[in-house]
Amino acid sequence: MMNAPRPLALQALSVLASGLALMAHPDVLEAQVPVTSLGLGAPVAATDGRTAALGGAAVGLLGGSLNLLNPADLTGFAGNVIGLSLNPESITLVTAGGEDQAKRSRIGLMQAVVPIGRWVVGVGLRNELDQDFLVVFPDTLVTSFGRFPFEEKREHDGGISSLDISLARRVGPLTVGVSGGPVFGALRQVVSRRFEADPTGVMPTLTPVEDFSRLTYAASRIRGGLAWEADGRFRIGGSVSRTSALEADQQDTGVTQQFDMPIEVAFGGSARLSPKLLLAASGGWSQWSRAKGDFNSVGVASVTWAGGGIEWSHLTLGSASVPLRLGYRFADLPFFPIGRRQARETAVTFGLGLSTAGGKAVLDLSGEVGSRGEAAVSGFEESFTRTALTISIRRP
């Protein structure tokens, strides 16, 4: 339905009123929650720099990628590989006062791949859900005999990771892979409150408060995957994983709680359109909705993700190729404030690779610029820039 035209003055008043309404909108005021504080935390895209630059298109990527999404992709590498991916992230959080900055750093992924005959064995450790946050804010205790300003600090340090032991076997163009391992984690929750000393010495200085708790998480996961590759020009793959219920154990109280973990499906493929141009895409779905009944303080919904990109291998540095990469990805976030809508993370990705020592050492660097959530809709809003720096040593 369209509105009838209105006089200009009325329109101006309307715009002004809208602006005032926006300034006072509680959604904006509430948008101060870091996404890592919701539910089991923020999912971490634990991939190497190459995959990250290609929009997270990890599954079925020609040339191999360090990721733990599909055990069948172990055969994408030509030989032994060991790699480490660092993922520093800078976040701008929309707050009541405007914006606030935070930084996080993490080792997103460590993986080793060893071909043994027709078999390929892999061991990897990845960060899955990030629960880190640190908020510091001032407040005032008002008593019958005075006011006591204080600074409160709440810190969560920890998250959920997984150790993955994979085995894959190539059968002609087809690879079958299985993997399994523990999903584990820990979370240290700390709250402290420090009261300001009265400069006049008239009021007592209140004893500071510091309290903490520690949680551990434990579950296990199995995953199966397939990959099919044709002549080094085309590769597709897919995987399904099942994770047992995650048991959270509060160490100091003995309280335990179980959270159903999602069944996850991932698929993707890549094609070499020309000797210098590669196209890759991946997607997936995680059935987080099965954990709906396990959370009291946040909403939970299933997650769809997808991403893709192109790799252009035209540039060289000396004798080494320097592939340039560009991509885009999106991913739903499984946890959101109650009464809000599920948030989505989107990012433009880019990066480059550098192969040295005749391909024995590879450095992949990627950057992501994106955002997650929208204050008025999802109750939080963050923009971020993330870097992935992956160093891998390879022996053909």
Add this chain to the structure above:
Amino acid sequence: MTRIRAAILFSLLTAAGCTEDAITDVSPEDAPGSSAPTVEIELRAADFVSFEDTTYVGYAIPGAAPFSIVADQDGLDSRMLARFSTIPDSVQVDTTLRVAVDSFVAASLRLVVDTVLSVLPDSAFAAPFSLSAFSLDGSFVEREATWSEASAGVPWMIPGGDLGALLGTLDLDTLTAETFPDTIFVPLSGNIDSLFTAWRATDGEPGLALSMEARGVVLQVSATALLLGAAAGDTVVQVARTPSEQTFIFDPPPPAVGLGLRLGGLPAARAYIRFQIPESVAGFALRGAVINDAVFQLRPLATPTDPFALTQSIAAGAFEVTGDPLTEGEKVPVGPNLGLGAEVLDPDSLAAGVSLEFPATALLQRWSSNDTIQFINLGLRTIPEGTTLGRWEFGSSQSAPAFQPGLRLIVTPPTEFELP
């Protein structure tokens, strides 16, 4: 084993990620994470699991006080009693020569007066204003003498001391509060040689009394000495002697302790309290909580009647008691002080009803963190004791709720960290 495994897992996670910068632009209402509120809780005696209190008197007595009071007021009559048992039979005439005293040719009492604490006339007295020293007809016991008794169970012939021969008088008619000197001398006359020879023979018995005639004046004497002119040959040597025993007796006697808790006065009074704190109040757990601040509060009752009202500020402190003061009595062993400083008993503030507060944070923190502590025993006293006749009384557990003693706490209960 579980701890080791948890530590390893935690280390892995710590290595995997960390937050480097804090988010600071966040409101307390919306801040993520768990936290327990810090709250103020006031407990009156009736709110405790148990609360008992009492007052014991006699921790400092006039005979041990560092001062004496000589007064002639409408509400207070007071006399100083003194005995000098060290009247010399020889004197040092130079650094090497000591000779026998032939006679005493002059004598006076030197009194150092605390003019700040004394009540002195604003203008010259129209009526007589004099200090007189009398020989006592009967002996007294320093620690037992009162206005009515020379010693425990032995009454004076006349209340106020059995005054004998007048030894000397100092007229003070012309002096006012502004001109009153810090030191005055009461000349002793008559047959002083005979008097002091007799005192020397009897170790100063029976002693002397110092009395005042001047309605409305109170002298607080902080030091007393007997100055003697001793003739030895052709030399007169002045010697000074401090009293071997000294006290003051006054009328009326202090009122008996009622339902209130008393601090100060002479004999000095202490308040003793034994209480059991509830484990939780209004849903807030106290045991195990962080005690951010705690004070023990006494609420003043009405201003005491003269002459026992506090007229100037004095200090008071609280101390722990290692036994049950209600069953062990006034000699219950004293423990450490609560807090490092002393609180001020300011008569104006007390008259206005302002509570007297003693810091008790450390004590309550100990209670909070130690489940085995059930009862807390406290004592309250003036510091030092016996410095003034003035005192104050405070509400006890038997008083109306508004006057009951209690605790004011700032408490942060343990945080109930939530699972995700």
